[in-house]
Amino acid sequence: MNRNTSPTASDRNDKDLPVLRTAVTAAIVVGCLASLSACSNESGATPGDSGGDSASISFAYWGSNEENATIKSMVAAFERAHPDIHVEANWIQSDYEQKLQTSIAGGDAPTVAAISNTSLPSFFTVFKPVSVDKNAYYSPAVAKAGNVDGTDYAVPFVAKSKVMAVDKTSFTKAGLPVPSGTKPLSTQDFVAAARKMTSGSGSSKVYGSAPLWYDGWLLADGGSYYNADGTKCTMGDAAGIRAAKTVVDSVKSNGFAPTSIAAQGQDMFQWLAQGKVATLPDFGPWNIAKFAALDSARFALVPMPGRGEPMEVDGLGIAKSASAAQVESAETFTKFMSTDPAAQNLLASEKSALGVPVVDGSLAAFKSAAPKANLQAFVDAVEHAVTTPYVKNKVQIESTFSTALNSRTAIGTGHEDPATVLPQLQDKCQKMLDATK
């Protein structure tokens, strides 16, 4: 029998050495806690810093498979041009912002992160101020896209403007002229045309338009979420109410667009190709390759009606936690991605398009991705895009507004009158906005 398990030894241990037993237990707990602390993070250095190669940087971005391929080809072009700098590409396919946020919180921030102008107000505190050459870009909206409260935090590298795809035969059949490829329809003309092109009922109904996106239509129709300096909520004013009423009317039984429920899970691009909708507003550049496959005699790209829709501009931010050597490499990288034709020319191809180049010299390459399509409409939309002001807590304010608007009015599944709802929501928005000051 083992001596330590004999009653005598065991009793002795139990009686004589309780303190030591406690000490051993404590040692185990301390050991475990040591393992925890070894995994904890204090320094916040960025990846690419541990391999001994100070020029190595990491680069996080999001996108579909095709967009990933496009960005990887741009990174490869950079590495060819700068063989001394290695870029560790980190493709985050889904939940990009959440993963970026947690990696930053965990002290594992990528040296360079792609960030949209809509998300930048939430993230700018983790980025270093950067130098943006305003003259390098053909669009003032692009040049300002990485600016938060007067400081540039991201270097723009791709613009995602919106146009409208139209079925020309629907216009002709309705006795309407096909919209111009350069001059936008007025919002009133668009609504009138969409009504005229709507026909039939039930499952065979042909709609004049795919569902209108309220946020987009608000801007197109002359409204906005906030005033020019971002101090007042303005979505409840006359333009906001008018835009909301247009969207609500469009989905009534005699309206010109399918309801959100009818459109749920449906591919509107497919509906356009099949002739179930005559126009597809809110048409982004990522659809260019699909559009190029359609019959160019029947389908065309034209500007969005009115003032156009809000434009997303993706920029590149450099982590504050990056070392000096990494910052130097990152600045070289962001400049290359943003302004070098070797990178910008790759943004669109026959297979996929990430967006519109931000430098003038690459626009010809962009348009050659689909020579028969009017890609100039995307470029025009970039050039004339309306910029939105910086608003702190923008995501929470707009999420709260959007949930309430969709719940209460027929823009979503509610029944209340937008003229009643919007001023109330504007008041709520204003309170949230004031609370951030």
Place this chain on the structure above:
Amino acid sequence: MSEIVKGLESLLAGFHLDVALQPIVAFVIMMAVVFGLLGAAMWLAVRRRWIGRATAAFWLFVSPWIVGFLLFTGGPMVYSLVLSFTHWDLLSPARFAGLANYRQALHDPDVGQAVKVTLLYAVLSVPAQTVLSLAVALLMNVKVSGIHVFRTIWYLPSLVSGVAQTVLFIWVFNPEHGLVNGVLRLLGVEGPKWLFDPDWALPAVVIMSLWTVGGNMIIYLAGLQDIPSELYEAAALDGAGRLRVLWNITIPQISPVIFFNVVTGLIYAMQTFTQGYVITQNGGGPSNSLLFYVVYLYQNAFKFFQMGYASALAWILFLMIMVLTAVVFRGSSFWVYYESQRPQEGRRRVRAK
């Protein structure tokens, strides 16, 4: 990364180890060192006779769990408790906030809505799942050829992941193109908008939850097959009918199993996330009708960048679950029958306290 991890990764890079493997290998090395230290401490303690071999073996065998618990459960829990007293957007340094987050939760109307939705879901879904899974288990507890096929069919939906199941039911409940309203239309009934109607969204999710009763059914089936056949024989001799047998033998005998399923079902119901998140992402759940508590918690943490507030919400949820579980446990003394416990004993124990 900490200096230790960075040092290890540099060392591994020196060995030309693939970059992708460096973090995991560094982690394995750290764990090996921790367990090595623990082993050495145990060896020393045994050598000096501070503890017995059996005790040392116990600690060594249990240490993977302890390390895992501290690393992946206990540590994050303590950390989230600390965070709940701060304002932290994950990007800037945290600021101490005292009880502000808890006070905010008390006055937040969305928290009230989230609690209402979650409790209502728990109150509706747990009893419905319990009754249906028990009924199915009773049906499946017969000795006929091919019964295994039916049991498998009932269990199969439980293998479908939450997201896939939710996406499937978004289609099933689609008011215009969905299966449910399609069938109702054939019967001349115009169905509701289900997930797109504030009044029907939650009932639709409750119905959805019944699709996976197969998991509980298996547990009930195991309990049913464990009931001694003598009890049924004695009941038959006494002339008991089917309902009498069910009420006086079957249900008391499997009451511990029912209790287990109710408790775990309640805890899962309080933690419901996937259904609410996926459906609202797809345009459903209007008027916050599917704002489950954990969905709201997630929104605050990862959408609104309010990690301190989200941590406070997490601790409030933890307390709510603890209280509800404690209530169910206390109530179990009145209806759960244990073979090893004399009748009325549990009840007396409750009263004594």
